[in-house]
Amino acid sequence: MVEERLGARQIAVETLLRVDRDRAWADAALSGALDAAALDARDRALATRLVYGTLAWQGLLDWHLATLANRKIASLDSPLRVILRMGLYQILVLERIPPHAAVDTSVDLAKRYVRAAAGMVNAVLRRALRERSTLSTPDPADMVRHLSVTTSHPEWLVREWHHRFSPTELRALLLANNQAAATVLRARPACRDRLLADLASAGVSATRGRFAPDAVRIDDLGAHALPTVLPEHGTLQSEASQLVTALLGAEPGLRVLDACAAPGGKAAYLADLADDRGLVVAVERHPRRAAAVRHSARRLQLQSLVSVAADARTCAQLFQGTTFDRILVDAPCTGLGTLRAHPEARWTRNADDPGRLSELQTAILEGVLPLLRPGGALVYATCTLTEAENEQVVGRALARHPALERENATAYLPSSAHGLVDPTGALRTLPHRDDLDGFYAVRLRRPA
Ligand SMILES: C[S@@+](CC[C@H](N)C(=O)[O-])C[C@H]1O[C@@H](n2cnc3c(N)ncnc32)[C@H](O)[C@@H]1O
Structure with missing residues (x-):
């Protein structure tokens, strides 16, 4: 039993090492490791849970490890740190692994990666087993x-x-933020029932999303097992991200600018909403990421989606004389609304990031506003929950451009999503309230 499951644990350790040592994104590192391994669906799911859970609970694990190992976790070598965290995660948080199996497999991993420290791993995790009901945490008064x-x-x-x-x-x-998020697909136009039927015949149980008209939720499948069953009628896109796209909207014949486009989920949806009979210009600063948008347009056979590698802060020069009917600024942000999908972001971000990014967000918004035609609409959106990156950026834009009008999102969203509109008229989604990623989106109109 222990031998059989080691494959999943090794994949998890390799992935956690890439995150810990190379600051890789967990989802990309895990996808790469899983693609290279021949694990069955159960082991893929176990590797996924170990990686996401260990990263999400890292703060609590490190707090207890400081006591259990009697030293600062930061002073340990990366493989030892990762193996201890993952072992302790199984003992303290993940209830479905028998605790002794968690210790034995961790010691086996230590023998493979940090042979000299295998005894220490054994001692620390056995101590955790003995003391787990009496481990202390800081005083709730603070x-x-x-x-x-x-x-x-x-x-x-x-x-x-x-x-x-x-x-x-x-x-x-x-x-x-420490729970696993559901995998969500966006059905291609008029394909939701076909997508549900395709998934059902592949043995995947899926349901309609609660809020977005094209969303299909899969609750019991890690995204990393999905490509093998992903049918042609759907593409991966979180439900909150779908709502942001719906808030901007697109129709045949309109010219749309997506100013921060990669990997291209919203740009592709905009092209689909216009029945591929408009123009969606997808601007992305990083050439490799712009190429990913191009790839996605080809995969989805969207003729109207054009990818351009450029900086949105200065791209107005590229489009001299052209204006757009709709503009999406899905700004680079701290991503703190998507911690379920990117648990490590909480450890890589710091207190200065929201303020620093809000300057970039303002510069991007200022860079594209001259391209909005009179009567046109712009959506400013982030997947984060900080005031500096949301309300403050929008507040500054409205102060600098008093002619801009703030629109109420209820006028553009399906009635199923009206409960997600806040008193200021912004779309605001929250992981704990809505079981959605935390997004913020405001629709602004330039009067005709
Ligand atoms: C939140 S992501 C966009 C997600 C995308 N809209 C989607 O739905 O798939 C923000 C993107 O903006 C890009 N970016 C950052 N700074 C930029 C700039 N100055 N100009 C254009 N793109 C930029 C980042 O590389 C990143 O791909």
């Missing part, structure tokens, strides 16, 4: 510190959200 450790988020981020959410909501958000 709420920020307590939540930071017990829900495994950096203190600066808990403090940021402490100002915005009630204590009950704050705790719910932090815990929701």
Whole structure:
């Protein structure tokens, strides 16, 4: 039994090492490792859970490891750190692994990656088994510190959200960030029923999304097992991301600019909404990522989607004389609304990032606003939950361009999504409240 499951654990360790040592993104590193391995669906799911869970709970694991190993976890070599964290995750958090199997497989991994430290791994994890019901956490009187450790988020981020959410909501958000997100597909135009039928015949149980008209949710399948069953009628795109695209909307004949386009999920949806009979210009700063948008347009056979490698801050020069009916600014951001899909982002971001990124976001918005035709609409969106990157960026744009009108999102979203519109008229999705990624989107109109 232990021997059989080692393949999944090795893939998990290799992936966690790439994240820990090379600062790779977990989803990309895991996809690469899984593609190169011949694991069955169960082992793929186990490897996925070990990687995502270990990264999500890293703060709590490191807190306890400091006591159990009697030294600072940061002082250990990367493979030892990763093996200890993953072993402790199985003992303290992931209830379905028998604890002794967690210890034995961790010791086997240590013998492979850090032979000299196998004894230490054994001692630390056995101590965790003995002491797990009495391990202490910070005093709840210091709420920020307590939540930071017990829900495994950096203190600066808990403090940021402490100002915005009630204590009950704050705790719910932090815990929701550690859950696995459902895999969501976007059905191609008029294909939702066919997509559901394709998935059912592949043995995958799927349901309609609650909010977005083309969303199909798969609750029991890690995204990494999906390509083998992905049918031609759908493409991966989170439900919140689909709603942002619907908020901008597109129709045949319109000229649309997507100013920050890669990997191209929203740009492709915009082209589909226009029945591939308009023009979607997808601008992306990084040439390799712009090539990914081109690849996606080819895969989905979208003729109206054109990818351009350019900086949105200065791209107005490229389009001299041209204006657009619709513009999407899906800005580069801290991504703190997508911690379920990118759990490591909480450890790679820091307290200065929201302010730094809000300057870039403002520059991008200012760069493309001259391209919006009178009567045209622009959606500013992020997948994060910080005021600096959301309300403050929009507030600055409205102050600088008093003619711009802020529109109410309910006028553009299906009634199923009206409950996601906040009192200011913005679309706001929250992991703990809606079981969606945390997005923020505002629709602005330039009067005719
Ligand atoms: C949030 S992602 C966009 C996701 C995309 N809209 C989608 O739905 O697939 C932001 C993108 O903006 C790109 N980016 C960052 N700075 C940029 C700039 N100055 N000009 C254009 N693109 C930029 C990033 O490389 C990244 O691909």
